[in-house]
Amino acid sequence: MHLVLGGALLMPYFLFVGTVVLALLGVPDFFTDPPALALTVTLALPLVAVTALVPATRPAAVALARGLAGVAPDALAEGPARGPADRTRTACWYVLHLGLGGVVSGATLAVPPFAVLLLVLPLVRPEAGAAYALPGAGPAVLLAPPAGLALLAALTAVAAGVGALLARAAPVLLGPSPGERVERAERRAAELAVRNRLAREVHDSVGHALSAIALQATAARRLLDGPPAEGRAFAGEALAAIEETARRTVGELDAVLGVLRESGPDPARPAPGLADGLPALLSRTRAAGCPVTVRGAPPRALPPPVDREAYRIVQEGLANALKHAPGAPVLLRFERTAAHLAVRVSQPLTPALPGPPAGGGRGLAGIAERARLLGGAAVARPRGGDWVLDVALPTGSGPDPGSVPRPASGEEAP
Structure with missing residues (x-):
């Protein structure tokens, strides 16, 4: 054809x-x-x-x-x-x-x-003398x-x-042509980056919220089998926490979906930062039954990309703690120098957390990717009876913002 x-x-x-x-x-x-x-x-x-x-x-x-x-x-x-x-x-x-x-x-x-x-x-069989006779x-x-x-x-x-x-x-x-191949590769890389960013945002924001909601609902259901007054009081608190978590998650999900909409919310700010989002995040995590201790003042006046990604990293670290060792205490530590921000999330190892957390490691992969995109590094490993997540991010200030101190030796987050 x-x-x-x-x-x-x-x-x-x-x-x-x-x-x-x-x-x-x-x-x-x-x-x-x-x-x-x-x-x-x-x-x-x-x-x-x-x-x-x-x-x-x-x-x-x-x-x-x-x-x-x-x-x-x-x-x-x-x-x-x-x-x-x-x-x-x-x-x-x-x-x-x-x-x-x-x-x-x-x-x-x-x-x-x-x-x-x-x-x-x-x-x-032509007749003799016919015009079409074949010699x-x-x-x-x-x-x-x-x-x-x-x-x-x-x-x-x-x-x-x-x-x-x-x-x-x-x-x-x-x-x-070679130039068109380069343009096509750049376009595909940009599309892949958008999809990966969307996947990270959905995993970190919605995943954390669903983990907290599941733990709060489970705890409330178990306490309803106990003394009625105590059970009703805790169930009311749990339902209020679930309501607040769900309401906040709907807002975050709408912002995340703005990545897919040309006319939607600005996809450059799909999540809050440490300065405005950390108190509510700690409150939700504690309400889900996971005590969190914070050491070091939460950093302020960070560059917007570092502020957003640091918040998501902390959110995913706390979500892993809720998912893999619910009820175990968590230590959240911040340390800021002139050029870098160090974040550590640690939790005692439990039988449910003998090594790298189960579930495919997508959360740790997202943390490592966020850190790499900013020029930082992330390491997750057991250390001294604790499961420790260390993240180092450049803050874009100081004498050498491009040189990030690598977290202590161990297993790098995938």
Whole structure:
């Protein structure tokens, strides 16, 4: 089909050259004169190349190659040709496509009738002296049917071979230039970064909230089996905490989904920072039954990216504590120097937390990715009977903000 379409696209050029150019050269009938026919096709191809130099030709050629030649979409360029090199490659493709398509299309029109004639030739019994009597017809005519079949097989093989040749040539002649490959890679990297950021935000904000809600609901249900007054009082507190956590999470989720909406909230601030979000985070974590002790003053006046990511890192560290060792005390420590912020989340090891936390390690991977994006580092490891998460982030100030002190040796967060 791709070759037939190439032959059809060649016809306007073919007819123009045959009726105008060859008429000027004095060739009366180019259809019945094989040399004139070959000359017509030869003179039509330069016109094809000139037409293909128009930048808008490439999108049409790419669409045909994708739809009819079976070429993988990623192997072809997008949009009009931008420079002389791209236009030259497009012109080469157009000449190759229309030239080979015209030849194969012409062969498919001429060869099958002749092959059918060869197949039925032994059945023809012309009268003596008839105009279509074949000279020398006799036993040799029995070779005509095999010759007809061979001719059809050869036509099929040639068409398949030319189609395969075009499919292999399309990525070379219609593929993206080095500059376009770089742009495509940058675009995909940006899209992947947006998806990864969305996944981190959903995991950290919604995951932390759901862990807290689950623990509060479980504790309330168990206490309802105890003394009625005590159970009702705690259940009321737990339900109030669940309500507040759910309400806050809805707001955070709406901000996170703004990453997917062009007209939504500014995706650059999908989460609060340490300065305005830490007190509420500590309150929710403690209400879920996890005592948290804070050492060191929570840092203020941090650069906005560091403030946001530090909040998310602390949030994920507390969520891991709630998930893997509910009820065990947590120590949250901040230490800030002129150029760096160090955050430590530690918790005593329990039977439920013998080593790296279970659950795929996506939370630790997100923490490590957040730290790396800021030029920092994160390490999670057991140490002295505790499970310790150490994170170091540059604050963009001080004598050497680009050199981040690596956390103490141990297992780096994946």
